[in-house]
Amino acid sequence: xxxxxxxxxxxxxxxxxxxxxxxxxxxxxxxxxxxxxxxxxxxxxxxxxxxxxxxxxxxxxxxxxxxxxxxxxxxxxxxxxxxxxxxxxxxxxxxxxxxxxxxxxxxxxxxxxxxxxxxxxxxxxxxxxxxxxxx
Amino acid sequence: xxxxxxxxxxxxxxxxxxxxxxxxxxxxxxxxxxxxxxxxxxxxxxxxxxxxxxxxxxxxxxxxxxxxxxxxxxxxxxxxxxxxxxxxxxxxxxxxxxxxxxxxxxxxxxxxxxxxxxxxxxxxxxxxxxxxxxxxxxxxxxxxxxxxxxxxxxxxxxxxxxxxxxxxxxxxxxxxxxxxxxxxxxxxxxxxxxxxxxxxxxxxxxxxxxxxxxxxxxxxxxxxxxxxxxxxxxxxxxxxxxxxxxxxxxxxxxxxxxxxxxxxxxxxxxxxxxxxxxxxxxxxxxxxxxx
Ligand code: SF4
Ligand code: SF4
Numbered sequence: 001x002x003x004x005x006x007x008x009x010x011x012x013x014x015x016x017x018x019x020x021x022x023x024x025x026x027x028x029x030x031x032x033x034x035x036x037x038x039x040x041x042x043x044x045x046x047x048x049x050x051x052x053x054x055x056x057x058x059x060x061x062x063x064x065x066x067x068x069x070x071x072x073x074x075x076x077x078x079x080x081x082x083x084x085x086x087x088x089x090x091x092x093x094x095x096x097x098x099x100x101x102x103x104x105x106x107x108x109x110x111x112x113x114x115x116x117x118x119x120x121x122x123x124x125x126x127x128x129x130x131x132x133x134x135x
Numbered sequence: 136x137x138x139x140x141x142x143x144x145x146x147x148x149x150x151x152x153x154x155x156x157x158x159x160x161x162x163x164x165x166x167x168x169x170x171x172x173x174x175x176x177x178x179x180x181x182x183x184x185x186x187x188x189x190x191x192x193x194x195x196x197x198x199x200x201x202x203x204x205x206x207x208x209x210x211x212x213x214x215x216x217x218x219x220x221x222x223x224x225x226x227x228x229x230x231x232x233x234x235x236x237x238x239x240x241x242x243x244x245x246x247x248x249x250x251x252x253x254x255x256x257x258x259x260x261x262x263x264x265x266x267x268x269x270x271x272x273x274x275x276x277x278x279x280x281x282x283x284x285x286x287x288x289x290x291x292x293x294x295x296x297x298x299x300x301x302x303x304x305x306x307x308x309x310x311x312x313x314x315x316x317x318x319x320x321x322x323x324x325x326x327x328x329x330x331x332x333x334x335x336x337x338x339x340x341x342x343x344x345x346x347x348x349x350x351x352x353x354x355x356x357x358x359x360x361x362x363x364x365x366x367x368x369x370x371x372x373x374x375x376x377x378x379x380x381x382x383x384x385x386x387x388x389x390x391x392x393x394x395x396x397x398x399x400x401x402x403x404x405x406x407x408x409x410x411x412x413x414x415x416x417x418x419x420x421x422x423x424x425x426x
Contacts, residue, residue: 020185021184021185022183022184022185023185040324040325040327040341040344041325041327041330041337041341043340044337044340071333072330072337074325074327074328074329074330075180075183075328076285076289076325076328077285077289077290078285078289078324078325080289080290081288081289081290081291081299088183088290090183091183091184091185093183094182094183094184095183095184098184108332108333113332120149121149121331121332121366122145122148122149122150122362122363122366123144123145123148123149123176123179124143124144124145124179124212124214124329124362124363125328125329125331125332125363125366126329126332127144127176127178127179127180128179128180128214128328128329128363129329129330129331129332129333130332131178131179131180131182131190132180132329133332133333
């Protein structure tokens with residue numbers, strides 16, 4: 001992929017919002033790949049955690065907003081625990097979800113849950129899931 | 136020793152068996168859990184957006200309630216522990232944000248309470264040796280895989296009281312109960328948490344990796360301290376039997392259920408009927424082995 005970089009495109013408004021919401025410095029990442037190697041959900045992702053941060057470094061935020069990955073991060077903190085640069089990717093994922101949901105609304109279909117599921121599943125799953133996937 | 140206890144929403148409902156077992160087995164080893172009056176939900180996830188003070192209001196409110204009761208707040212739900220512990224640390228370290236939260240919930244709280252996971256208390260305040268001394272029915276020959284999940288380990292600088300890569304507290308407890316802990320690589324790998332509300336098939340693959348690893352190590356039972364891990368590990372096995380040839384289900388216990396059993400307590404209200412993989416045949420075998 002060929003990308004033309006400039007100071008403006010790299011520091012575009014979306015990148016600034018990611019940094020503001022997540023409190024993480026994107027440029028600290030040196031692409032070692034530890035986060036992607038240890039991510040337990042990587043098998044289901046369309047972009048690896050390390051790719052998410054690389055795209056963001058280059059100012060290419062749109063593909064991230066459209067990715068499946070941001071909805072699959074379970075905030076398990078494995079990447080954060082292992083990152084040699086101390087970057088909390090789960091916060092970057094949350095920032096990306098927030099940017100999408102502030103514009104498009106919640107990202108969950110409550111009606112898809114059957115009444116049986118509602119009765120059997122732990123409260124924790126619903127409250128946790130609903131908070132992650134709704135605004 | 137008396138200590139304030141936060142049950143949380145899950146242990147108050149679908150995880151009632153976990154709750155009953157925790158209260159009874161803690162009491163049996165001298166830890167009196169006094170339920171926090173007027174508690175509210177902790178929010179079930181720690182907010183990751185940097186200035187999300189509103190979502191910290193609920194856990195902060197719990198901490199304020201705990202301050203009225205004593206210096207320590209304990210909980211058995213590892214997610215509640217994670218949320219309350221992180222919130223407390225945040226309040227301790229961020230003066231300006233603390234003021235905003237306090238204004239909102241009409242309190243003056245600066246993080247005075249110590250939030251302690253119940254397993255941490257059993258290890259350090261009661262002591263596993265003291266627990267071993269009280270065992271009536273040693274879980275002899277039972278090979279148990281201890282599954283810690285994420286919430287009591289990560290992020291380590293905020294919540295861990297154990298080694299985040301090689302945790303041992305559950306294994307040591309299980310050993311104190313007379314069982315044989317088995318080591319396996321996935322003991323701290325995420326089970327998928329709330330991903331199941333969106334797509335159970337992803338959770339299933341994650342659970343399969345964990346349980347295959349535990350069974351390859353020889354586990355006959357898995358023990359956990361997280362109600363959501365218990366649910367995911369337990370529930371996904373029915374489908375796993377269909378999708379993975381030759382898969383043999385394994386019962387998923389709360390550590391407190393095994394503790395109550397080994398201490399010789401009455402275990403009928405431990406929620407056995409809620410398990411997806413019936414744990415009762417194994418429980419029966421343990422009881423018979425003892426008599
Ligand atoms: S582990 Fe940290 S430094 Fe390495 S690629 Fe991931 S975010 Fe970047
Ligand atoms: S926090 Fe998210 S990105 Fe990081 S390892 Fe866990 S699931 Fe993967």
